[in-house]
Amino acid sequence: MGEKEFGPAMDENVSKNMRICNECGGPVERVKKDHRFVESGLDNVVLRNIEVDVCPKCGDSPRIYRINDVFLTIAASLIAKPFELTGREVRFLRKTLEVGIEDFARKLGVDRSHLSRLENGALAISRQTDRLVRTLILLHRPELLEKLTTLDIREKVLKRLEEIKPEAATVTVELRQTPEGYSFELARAA
């Protein structure tokens, strides 16, 4: 309700077989399927079972509802990740604060080029910096704590911050839409 929608405009009055592609004007079929949300800047996020308009020419066009909650839930999942953050994940979290490299580097107490190399994956993240990134994000986005509370994992996740495994394992983040908003599951990528 009143939330921004990401994707083609919605028109419930158009019957199913009359949906058209925003790109080419050809017919599209609306199906429910999983969508790898690379538009997030991460390649390990999957939106499970969402509406996608499929055009035979242009491909998939996902209809993502409550986009702010999607980004918040991805951020929550990264805070909850039991392994070290990757550079891309650090970049994603920084962007949820809407701050530039310069600002975030200052908050972390490192210089700009250090953070830049870290985000590019040229430099491994230290245990301390990893924890500090997560803690700063929680500090500056209080709605993240609310999200963790809603998902009933707040204490578990805060406790886990002390036990992040010093291992750069890739995880897959799966988001599902629920009546209360999105929820997430983490799975270790094969």
Ligand SMILES: [Zn+2]
């Ligand atoms: Zn098309």
